Each structure stands twice: as structure tokens, then as C-alpha cells.
Amino acid sequence: MSSTPTVTHSILTLPQFSSVSPARLIVLYSDFGPQKGSNPPGFQANLVWWKSVLEAASEKAYFPSTEGAGGAIVIDVGDALVEALRQEGGGRAIGLGSVVNEMVSDQSLLPLSSFLSSTASIFSVPSIPFRIASTLIVSPLWWGLQQLNIVASDEYVQSSTASRWSKAQGKYVVKSTLEKAASNIISHFQTLPHSSITDMLFSTTSFRSTFASKALPGVSLSNNEIDVVLKFLERDRKVLLREGHVIKFDPFTTSSIPPISSVDHGVLEMSTTLLALQTQISELEMKISDQSNKLSYSLKNNQKPTALSHLRSRKTYEDLLAKRLGSMEIVQNVLIKVETAAGDIEILKAYETSTATLVTLLSSPSLQRAHIDLTMDNMADALADHAEIEAVLVSGGEAARNAADPDAALIEEAELKAELDSMVREAEKEEAEARERVALAEKERSERLEKEETEARERIEAAEKERLELEEGEEREARDRVGKLEEERVRAERKAEMEKREKEKSAEVAVIEEEDEGESEEVDLKGEKEEEKREKVLAE
Known part of the structure; x- marks a missing residue:
């Protein structure tokens, strides 16, 4: 089945709405x-x-998928489609029957049963310009005649909505989608290898698996739709042949496809x-x-009987695999030989055709040796x-000019010499100017x-001068930095010397003060002793 959307109202998401x-x-x-x-x-x-809505929905496979209708190339016009077109609020497409009947009339929709059973090409119907002219010119004219009661009213207009809908229901092929799908399949086939007879042969199953998803973007065609495409490519596009389950697909041929032979059946x-x-094998x-x-699992779990059973099964499969590989190798080699033989036949046919063509050309009376010799002699x-006539004409012309004017030759010679001298001088002048x-x-x-x-040189000298000035400046700066450092060092030494001297003086003063304090204490002590002695004397 086609890959149709899961949302019921997917058709309503089209840009037309x-x-x-x-x-x-x-x-x-x-x-x-009735309009x-x-x-x-x-x-x-x-x-x-x-029409634009239905064709766009067909290309995207938005139609409901039913039995026998995939929803893309083949659509089912019925109650499911009416429901898919239902607007929010319950709006139903009441005029859908009129639309379908008109599209059937102009071959935009093709009844499925007649499409599959008909032997006539769908392109044998009247051309689109003719139908447009009929719609735009004949219909208004017919309407005017009806208004004048010159002709009877259209039976279609007089029919009821129910009868139009009843007539429209059924399964149809969307012609525009079918043509696009067929073109896409042919384009995809051109990208595949097609150098041998095998590449041109398909079964219905292999054709379906190869092209079902390549016909329309994002859509996989149903089996019924593949049958419709095959019918179209065979009957209308004439790029394939079918015989039973054998399909011979050759969109590159410029002539009719050769009939399917027993070789084709065997190769397929x-x-x-x-x-x-x-x-x-896989x-x-x-x-x-x-x-x-x-x-491996059984051996790890110490299940020896089960492991033995798996081992026997593996051995059986391995024996069968070896047989299938041998069979595949034999079939593959035979198929290669058949393809080679078929290619050799095509080459020999080309040789035969080219040889026959060459023989036909060489048998022409114009290419016979006697005729060729006669033609070449006549040409010589x-x-x-x-050449003789040309020589006579040239000499006769000179004689005629000399007879008419005897001095003409001398004059011409003098003019030629003068012109030559002028050209020499001009050349010398040009050479001098050139020098x-x-x-x-x-x-x-x-x-x-x-x-x-x-x-x-000036740039080099300037650069050298700049370099010397830069070096002198750097040298002066270095000397200045050294001098400053030396001055700072001398000041630091002087400062340290002065601080040392001050510390020494402070120490000497402290010693002197301590000595003075000691002498004062001794004097006081002596005074106290003498006072004690005097007190003792007085007491006695």
C-alpha cells in the first residue's frame, strides 16, 4: 500500500485551502x-x-488507502474521500461528483478498469487545447443557445446531485501523477547499471522492489499502482515489454524493443x-x-547435552551453506558466460551491419578502379x-600593356625603384628611432x-647614523644610571657611617652617665656612713 498519512484531514493541509x-x-x-x-x-x-487539489493530493498520497487503491496514482472516489475532505464544522464537498465527472470527461482521471483493459493509448484522445477550446468557447455558446430556447438544456445540468455523485464513484487513475511517476522511474533507471542483458530484465516482484519507492517522493506505490505503471510504460510509453512474469525494460532504445525470447526467460x-x-546464504x-x-552460552553454563545439540545444528547449517555457496558460484559463472555470449552477439551484429554498409559503399560504380583512374586522369x-591558360593570359596581358604604352614598363620600374628606396629610407629611419x-x-x-x-646608500647611512645615535644615547643613559647608583651608594655609606657614629656617641654618653650615677651613689653612701659614725660618737 502507499505510504498514506495517518491524519484523516491531511488533504486539508494543502496550500490550495x-x-x-x-x-x-x-x-x-x-x-x-448547475453552474x-x-x-x-x-x-x-x-x-x-x-482539479489542482486532487492532483496535488495524489502526488503526496493523501487520498484514503482502500482495497485496490493506494491513494497516490490510483484513488477511490467514495464516502472515505468525502470524509477526508470534510471541513471543520461539518462542511462536505457536495460538488465533488461534478468535479470527478468533468475530470473523467477531460481525461484527467481515467477509470481504473478501462485503463487496465484497453489496448488503445491514453494519448490517442483529443488534445488538451481542443478540450480547453471546447470548454471556453463551445460551452458559453451552447449556454446562449439554451437561453434562447434554440436547443434543449444539458442533461448533465438537469441531473441531480445524487445522480452525479453516483456516476462519479469508483476507482480512478490520476493521469498527471501517473506520468510523473513513470518519468521518475525512467530517470532512476538511468542511474542504475545497464550494460548487460541481465540489467534490463525484471520480474514483477523485482521491478516492484526496485522502483516502488522511487516513483514519487516520500511515497511507496502499492502493488495495484505498480501494475498501472507497468501498463502505462508498456502500452503508452513503449519502453518495456511484458510476457508472463518477465519484464524487459529498455528506455534507451531508439527503435522498438526486441521481443522477449527464451534466452530472456532463462537469464531472468x-x-x-x-x-x-x-x-x-545470508x-x-x-x-x-x-x-x-x-x-558458547551452553558451554559456559556447563550444559553439555544442549551444547552438543547446538553443535550438530551448526554443523548441518555449515554443510548446507557450503552447498548453497557452490550452487551460487555455478549459477553466477553460467550467468556471466550467458551475458558475455549475449554481448558477443550484439558485437557481431554491429560487425555485420558495418560490413554490409561498407560493402554497399564499395560496390558503388563511383568507387570502381577504372572509374577512379579515369577521374584522376581527367582531373590532371x-x-x-x-595552368596553361593562366600562363597565356599573364603573358598576353603584359604584351598588351607594353604595346599600348612602350614606356610603361620603364616607368613602372622607376616607380618600383623609387618606392623601394623610400621603403629603405623609412626602414632606416625606423631603425634609427628604435636605436x-x-x-x-x-x-x-x-x-x-x-x-x-x-x-x-642614503637609507643605509641614515639607518647607520640612527643606530650610532641610538647606541650613544643608550651608553649615556647607562653611564647616567651607573653614576646615580654610585652616588646613591656613597650617600648610603655616609648615612650608615653617621648612624654608626651617633650610636657610638650615644653609647659613650650612657657609660658616662652610668659612671656619674655610680660616683654619686658612693658619695651618698660615704655620707651616710660618716653620719652614722657621728651619731655613734655623740651617743657615747
């Missing part, structure tokens, strides 16, 4: 079928809008067998890997006659080089 006003949408959802007779332009405008059968063997390898994992005679220009250019070059050399 957001680009019209609510009032206009009400008109489009009304039963505008075909009363207002053909309005009817046509509504029809164009609905071998290709199908080869694919089946490859699938079986499955066997997976089973062997699974049995190996189970065997004609060229000799032409002067060269000398002037050399002088200018020497002056320029000398000037550049002088400027270079």
Missing part, C-alpha cells in the same frame, strides 16, 4: 454543478481549483535463482552465528589546361638604477 477565503471555500464546497449551464466561467474556475530465471541463493550465516552464540588534364628609443630607455634605466642605488 489556505490560499482562499472562507467565503470562497463555501462556494467551492457547494453544489456548483455549468448558467455560469460556465464560474463553473470552470471552481473546477480548476478542485538464473538471476532470480541467484538472488534467492544470496538470500538463503539467512544460513545468521543461523550459524546464532547457533555459535548458543553453543583539367589542371594542366588551367634612439633603446638608448633613451637604457639611459633612463641607468639613471633609475643610479637613483635607486643613491637612495639605498
Whole structure:
């Protein structure tokens, strides 16, 4: 089935709905079928809008997917579609039956059953310009005649909405989507290898698996839609042939595709067998890997009976795998040889065609040896006659000029000599001017080089002078820094000497003061002793 959206109202998300006003949408959802007779332009405008909606929804597979209808190329016009188009609030597309019937009339929609059963190409119907002219010119004219009661009213206009809807229900092929899908499939096929006979042959199953998802962006066609595409490519585009389950696809041929032969059946059968063997081999390898994992697990868990069973199974699968690999190798080698033989046949056919063409050309009377010799002899005679005539004409012309004017030759010779002398002088003059220009250019070059050399020397001297000045300045700064450092050192030494002297003086003063204090204490002590002696004497 096609990859249809899960949201029921996905059709309503198309840009066609957001680009019209609510009032206009009400008109489009009304039963505008009777307007075909009363207002053909309005009817046509509504029809164009609905046609763009249905075709856009078809390309995106927005239609409900039902039995036999994938929702993309094949659509089912019924109650499910009406529900998918229902507007919020319950608005139903009442005029949908009129739209579908008109699209069937102009071949935009093709009934599925007649499309699959018909042997006539869909491109054999009247052209689109003819139908547009019929709609835009004939319909208004017919409406005018109806208003004058010259012709009877259109039976379609007189029919009811229910009868139009009943007539419209069914499964249809969307022509524009079908054409795009077929073109996309052909474009995708051009990107695949197609150098051998095998690349051109498909079964229905392999064609479906190869192209179902390549027909429309983001859509995978259903089986029924693939059948529709195959029918279109075979009958209408004439790029493939079908015979039973064999499909021969060759969109590159400029002539009719060769009929499907027994060789094609055999090659396709071998290709199908080869694919089946490859699938079986992949499955066997997976089973062997699974049995190996189970065997390892059983051994780790000391389940020897189970491990032995897995070992036997793995051995069986390995034996079968070896047989399938041998079979695949045999089929593959045979298929390569068949492809090589088919290619050799095509090459030999080309050789035969080119040989026959060359023989036909060489058998032409114009290329026979006698005719060639005669033609070349005649050409040589004609060229000799032409040269002789030219010589006679030249000599006769000179003789005629000399007879008419005997001095003309002398005059012409003098003029030629004068012209030659003039050309020589002009050449010498040009040579002298050239030498002067060269000398002037050399002088200018020497002056320029000398000037550049002088400027270079000046720049070098200026740079050297600047360097010397910079070095002298740096040297002076260094001397100044050294002198300042020396002065600071001398000041520091002097300061330290003065501080030392002050400390020494302070120490001497302290010693003297201590000595004076000691002498004073001794005097006081002596005075007290003498006082004690005097007191003792007086007491006695």
C-alpha cells in the first residue's frame, strides 16, 4: 500500500485551502454543478481549483488507502474521500461528483478498469487545447443557445446531485501523477547499471522492489499502482515489454524493443535463482552465528547435552551453506558466460551491419578502379589546361600593356625603384628611432638604477647614523644610571657611617652617665656612713 498519512484531514493541509477565503471555500464546497449551464466561467474556475487539489493530493498520497487503491496514482472516489475532505464544522464537498465527472470527461482521471483493459493509448484522445477550446468557447455558446430556447438544456445540468455523485464513484487513475511517476522511474533507471542483458530484465516482484519507492517522493506505490505503471510504460510509453512474469525494460532504445525470447526467460530465471541463493546464504550465516552464540552460552553454563545439540545444528547449517555457496558460484559463472555470449552477439551484429554498409559503399560504380583512374586522369588534364591558360593570359596581358604604352614598363620600374628606396629610407629611419628609443630607455634605466642605488646608500647611512645615535644615547643613559647608583651608594655609606657614629656617641654618653650615677651613689653612701659614725660618737 502507499505510504498514506495517518491524519484523516491531511488533504486539508494543502496550500490550495489556505490560499482562499472562507467565503470562497463555501462556494467551492457547494453544489456548483448547475453552474455549468448558467455560469460556465464560474463553473470552470471552481473546477480548476478542485482539479489542482486532487492532483496535488495524489502526488503526496493523501487520498484514503482502500482495497485496490493506494491513494497516490490510483484513488477511490467514495464516502472515505468525502470524509477526508470534510471541513471543520461539518462542511462536505457536495460538488465533488461534478468535479470527478468533468475530470473523467477531460481525461484527467481515467477509470481504473478501462485503463487496465484497453489496448488503445491514453494519448490517442483529443488534445488538451481542443478540450480547453471546447470548454471556453463551445460551452458559453451552447449556454446562449439554451437561453434562447434554440436547443434543449444539458442533461448533465438537469441531473441531480445524487445522480452525479453516483456516476462519479469508483476507482480512478490520476493521469498527471501517473506520468510523473513513470518519468521518475525512467530517470532512476538511468542511474542504475545497464550494460548487460541481465540489467534490463525484471520480474514483477523485482521491478516492484526496485522502483516502488522511487516513483514519487516520500511515497511507496502499492502493488495495484505498480501494475498501472507497468501498463502505462508498456502500452503508452513503449519502453518495456511484458510476457508472463518477465519484464524487459529498455528506455534507451531508439527503435522498438526486441521481443522477449527464451534466452530472456532463462537469464531472468538464473538471476532470480541467484538472488534467492544470496538470500538463503545470508539467512544460513545468521543461523550459524546464532547457533555459535548458543553453543558458547551452553558451554559456559556447563550444559553439555544442549551444547552438543547446538553443535550438530551448526554443523548441518555449515554443510548446507557450503552447498548453497557452490550452487551460487555455478549459477553466477553460467550467468556471466550467458551475458558475455549475449554481448558477443550484439558485437557481431554491429560487425555485420558495418560490413554490409561498407560493402554497399564499395560496390558503388563511383568507387570502381577504372572509374577512379579515369577521374584522376581527367582531373590532371583539367589542371594542366588551367595552368596553361593562366600562363597565356599573364603573358598576353603584359604584351598588351607594353604595346599600348612602350614606356610603361620603364616607368613602372622607376616607380618600383623609387618606392623601394623610400621603403629603405623609412626602414632606416625606423631603425634609427628604435636605436634612439633603446638608448633613451637604457639611459633612463641607468639613471633609475643610479637613483635607486643613491637612495639605498642614503637609507643605509641614515639607518647607520640612527643606530650610532641610538647606541650613544643608550651608553649615556647607562653611564647616567651607573653614576646615580654610585652616588646613591656613597650617600648610603655616609648615612650608615653617621648612624654608626651617633650610636657610638650615644653609647659613650650612657657609660658616662652610668659612671656619674655610680660616683654619686658612693658619695651618698660615704655620707651616710660618716653620719652614722657621728651619731655613734655623740651617743657615747
